[in-house]
Amino acid sequence: MNTNTLPTDELKKYGIINEDNSFSKKLNTEDIQKFLQGYTIVADHDKNRATFQLTDNNSKLKVIFLERDKNISEILENSKNNIQYTDTENVSKSASELNFEKKAFIFDKETNQVVEFDFIKNARELTAIIADKKNTEELNRYKTELLKLKSFLQDKIDQFPEMAKEITNDLNIVSKEFNTVAGISEKQNHSQKREKSDIQLNVNDPDVYQDANRIREEESQEQDEEIQKSRGFRR
Structure with a gap:
């Protein structure tokens, strides 16, 4: 991993490093290490996206601009x-x-x-x-x-x-x-x-309706018997 050949002018241009060559505080230690190892930095703003990647033994900066x-x-x-x-x-x-x-x-x-x-x-x-x-x-x-x-x-x-x-x-x-x-x-x-x-x-199962009608008829008969018993008791 070579850090002596970094394209500092371009990195400063995009705010990745500061004027004193220190990395931006927006990047943590892990981000910086990954960036120097070839990983891509992604910056999003509104509909725009920019990606930054070091190439050629960290001597060049590949910049891609995207629009969503x-x-x-x-x-x-x-x-x-x-x-x-x-x-x-x-x-x-x-x-x-x-x-x-x-x-x-x-x-x-x-x-x-x-x-x-x-x-x-x-x-x-x-x-x-x-x-x-x-x-x-x-x-x-x-x-x-x-x-x-x-x-x-x-x-x-x-x-x-x-x-x-x-x-x-x-x-x-x-x-x-x-x-x-x-x-x-x-x-x-x-x-x-x-x-x-x-x-x-x-x-729509006919058996369901037949069972329901049968139950209703049985309940109706039971109710009639109860009514008759009730009337007979009153006498």
């Missing part, structure tokens, strides 16, 4: 109620590059933190978490977002033929998750319909 369709404060607040989905554009890339990402933000009640998942990189984990919630509405929302991403990638294959292989790989991942979710959704709908059918069968 929602404010980070809005995402964090609303994620407490349901899963938040965002579309993110990598504004550091040129128009000739694929610069789109789709993310899901899920509130973890155990840690009381919001966790971010990428639709491509964290596909299987994301699907498993949402399916485990057993919430039909959430599952359908996720299915809709997968379908949007699937359509987007299909369009991009024609737009970026030189990246067709990479985009196709991403498309295959999304298609697989969509099929998985569609299968889960179909099973849930079938199960719900069967439960409703069982209820209807019970209600």
Whole structure:
């Protein structure tokens, strides 16, 4: 780990280190150590996100600027109620590059933190978490977002033929998750319909009505006998 070749001018420019070359107080010791080992620093503000990573033996700073369709404060607040989905554009890339990402933000009640998942990189984990919630509405929302991403990638294959292989790989991942979710959704709908059918069968079962009528007739006879006994006692 080399710290002698740090690009100090750039690090100062983005507020990662101070004028005296000390690291920003916003970073703790663990953050600094990870950053020097190649981990990425992420800075969020409103709809904007910037990521910083040291490369080439800590001699260069890789900076990526992203722009979301929602404010980070809005995402964090609303994620407490349901899963938040965002579309993110990598504004550091040129128009000739694929610069789109789709993310899901899920509130973890155990840690009381919001966790971010990428639709491509964290596909299987994301699907498993949402399916485990057993919430039909959430599952359908996720299915809709997968379908949007699937359509987007299909369009991009024609737009970026030189990246067709990479985009196709991403498309295959999304298609697989969509099929998985569609299968889960179909099973849930079938199960719900069967439960409703069982209820209807019970209600419309002729034996149920016959038993009910028989019980009512027996109760009526018992009541008549009681009335007759009561009248006879009065005499």
